[in-house]
Amino acid sequence: MSPEFRLEQKRQVLADFPGPKSTALAERRKGSVAAGVASSVPVYAADADGGVILDVDGNSFIDLGSGIAVTSVGASEPAVVGAVAEAAGHFTHTCFMVTPYEGYVEVAERLNELTPGGHEKKTVLFNSGAEAVENAVKIARAATGRQAVVVFDHAYHGRTNLTMALTAKAMPYKHGFGPFASEVYRVPMSYPFREENPEMTGKEAAQRAITMIEKQIGADQVAAVLIEPVQGEGGFIVPAEGFLSTVSEWARSKGVVFIADEVQAGFCRTGEWFAVDHEDVVPDIVTMAKGIAGGMPLSAVTGRAELLDAVHGGGLGGTYGGNPVACAAAVAALDVMKEQDLNGKARRIEEIAREVLGPLVGEGVVGELRGRGAMMALELVQPGSKEPNPEAAKSIAAACLKEGVVILTCGTYGNVIRLLPPLVIGEDLLRDGLGVLADAVRSA
Structure with a gap:
C-alpha cells in the first residue's frame, strides 16, 4: 500500500x-x-x-530529519489527522488519573503486544522521551530497592535534571544547569569506529563495561542499566554485535533492570519495530516517544508487569500523560506502520x-x-x-x-x-x- x-x-x-x-x-x-x-x-x-x-x-x-525522528508516517498522514479530529471533537482532556478513557488502555495494550518478549507487561504513558526515561528509572529503583543507574559514553537521554545527569554531552545540554542528580555512573560504550583496538568484539567491549560496574559500583547496588540500542545524539553509534546481548544477560543474572531507550530508534526507524530486535534482546523495560504518535506529544514506558506494578498507587502519572487526542493519533500511526x-x-x-x-x-x-x-x-x-x-x-x-x-x-x-x-x-x-x-x- x-x-x-x-x-x-x-x-x-x-x-x-x-x-x-x-x-x-x-x-x-x-x-x-x-x-x-x-x-x-x-x-x-x-x-x-x-x-x-x-x-x-x-x-x-x-x-531528511522528520522533526528528529518524529514524523515517520509523514507530518500530515490522513489517518492520523482524521483520528486527531475525531478525538478532539469529543474531548481534548479529562486527565486519565481523574476520569480515564479507552484510548489510553488501547495504546497500552498495543505496546504490550508490540514490544519484545512474551512475558506479561504493563504500560504507563507520558508526554516526552525525557519523562519516559525518568519514570523508567523511578520504576527500576522502586522495584529493586537499589539506587545506582549505569549509563554509557555518548548517551543522550533528555533535558530534565535526572536525564541531564544520564546524558553524556555537556554542551549544550548540561552546561550551567547543575547540580545534577546523584547515583548515576558512566561506563564505556562500544563505538567500533573509534575503538583503540579495532579488533575488539562486542562481547569484549561489554565485558570492559561490566568489569568497571562490578569494581567501581558493585552489581548489588545497581538498580538499572540504561542504554540506547543505537545511540542518537551521540552519533548514531551502532554497538558491535554481541554488546547489547552480553550486557543484557549480565544484568538479568544480577537482578539489574535492563532499560532500552528506544525513544529515537523505535517504531520501525531501524527496519524493525525496535532496535533491540536486530539482536533478539528482550529488555525488562522499554522507553518510547518520538515516532509513536505521528507528531502528537506522547511517550511510554512498557515493561515486565511485576516491575511496573512494584510502584505504589499514585506514584506514576502526570496531568497530560496519555492525552486522549495523542492516544488516538498513536493508534492511527501504529496502524499505518503495519499497513504500509x-x-x-x-x-x-x-x-x-x-x-x-x-x-x-x-x-x-x-x-x-x-x-x-x-x-x-x-x-x-x-x-x-x-x-x-x-x-x-x-x-x-x-x-x-x-x-x-x-x-x-x-x-x-x-x-x-x-x-x-x-x-x-x-x-x-x-x-x-x-x-x-x-x-x-x-x-x-
Missing part, C-alpha cells in the same frame, strides 16, 4: 531564500522567544506532507543510502557510513585521519539547505550527519535528497 500526498513531492528554493516572510518571523522571534531555544534551519514551516516541508515563502524542502510495512520501507531506505553514500567512505572527509534502516549517519573526519571534523558537518548541512534539503547533525564531537527521513518518503525524492548531500560532501 503506497501513500498519496497532498503536496507535490519536490524541492524548490527561490532566489530570495530565506524569503521575506521567514525573515520577518525571525525578527518577531527575537523579541518574544527565549534565546536558549535554537533552530537549525532559518525558515518557518507552513505545510508538510510526505517527504517535503513547505515554508511560508513557498520554498519546498526535502525533509514501514519496517520494509526503512530497510529499503538503508539500501538506497548505502548505494548513494557508500562510495564516499574513505575519500575526503567521510570516515564511516553507519546505521540501521532509516537511521543512517556519516561520520566526518579530517582527511587521512580519524580526527573529528565538525566544521565539515556544519558546512555540508548549510550547503544542503541552500539546495533545498534539510539534514541534521549530531555526535559527541559535532561531526556526524544524521539521516532520519520520513519512512513514507518516495524513492525518487530520497535519491534526489541524497544526491544533493553526496555532492555537498564531495565539495567539502
Whole structure:
C-alpha cells in the first residue's frame, strides 16, 4: 500500500531564500522567544506532507530529519489527522488519573503486544522521551530497592535534571544547569569506529563495561542499566554485535533492570519495530516517544508487569500523560506502520543510502557510513585521519539547505550527519535528497 500526498513531492528554493516572510518571523522571534531555544534551519514551516516541508515563502524542502525522528508516517498522514479530529471533537482532556478513557488502555495494550518478549507487561504513558526515561528509572529503583543507574559514553537521554545527569554531552545540554542528580555512573560504550583496538568484539567491549560496574559500583547496588540500542545524539553509534546481548544477560543474572531507550530508534526507524530486535534482546523495560504518535506529544514506558506494578498507587502519572487526542493519533500511526510495512520501507531506505553514500567512505572527509534502516549517519573526519571534523558537518548541512534539503547533525564531537527521513518518503525524492548531500560532501 503506497501513500498519496497532498503536496507535490519536490524541492524548490527561490532566489530570495530565506524569503521575506521567514525573515520577518525571525525578527518577531527575537523579541518574544527565549534565546536558549535554537533552530537549525532559518525558515518557518507552513505545510508538510510526505517527504517535503513547505515554508511560508513557498520554498519546498526535502525533509531528511522528520522533526528528529518524529514524523515517520509523514507530518500530515490522513489517518492520523482524521483520528486527531475525531478525538478532539469529543474531548481534548479529562486527565486519565481523574476520569480515564479507552484510548489510553488501547495504546497500552498495543505496546504490550508490540514490544519484545512474551512475558506479561504493563504500560504507563507520558508526554516526552525525557519523562519516559525518568519514570523508567523511578520504576527500576522502586522495584529493586537499589539506587545506582549505569549509563554509557555518548548517551543522550533528555533535558530534565535526572536525564541531564544520564546524558553524556555537556554542551549544550548540561552546561550551567547543575547540580545534577546523584547515583548515576558512566561506563564505556562500544563505538567500533573509534575503538583503540579495532579488533575488539562486542562481547569484549561489554565485558570492559561490566568489569568497571562490578569494581567501581558493585552489581548489588545497581538498580538499572540504561542504554540506547543505537545511540542518537551521540552519533548514531551502532554497538558491535554481541554488546547489547552480553550486557543484557549480565544484568538479568544480577537482578539489574535492563532499560532500552528506544525513544529515537523505535517504531520501525531501524527496519524493525525496535532496535533491540536486530539482536533478539528482550529488555525488562522499554522507553518510547518520538515516532509513536505521528507528531502528537506522547511517550511510554512498557515493561515486565511485576516491575511496573512494584510502584505504589499514585506514584506514576502526570496531568497530560496519555492525552486522549495523542492516544488516538498513536493508534492511527501504529496502524499505518503495519499497513504500509514501514519496517520494509526503512530497510529499503538503508539500501538506497548505502548505494548513494557508500562510495564516499574513505575519500575526503567521510570516515564511516553507519546505521540501521532509516537511521543512517556519516561520520566526518579530517582527511587521512580519524580526527573529528565538525566544521565539515556544519558546512555540508548549510550547503544542503541552500539546495533545498534539510539534514541534521549530531555526535559527541559535532561531526556526524544524521539521516532520519520520513519512512513514507518516495524513492525518487530520497535519491534526489541524497544526491544533493553526496555532492555537498564531495565539495567539502
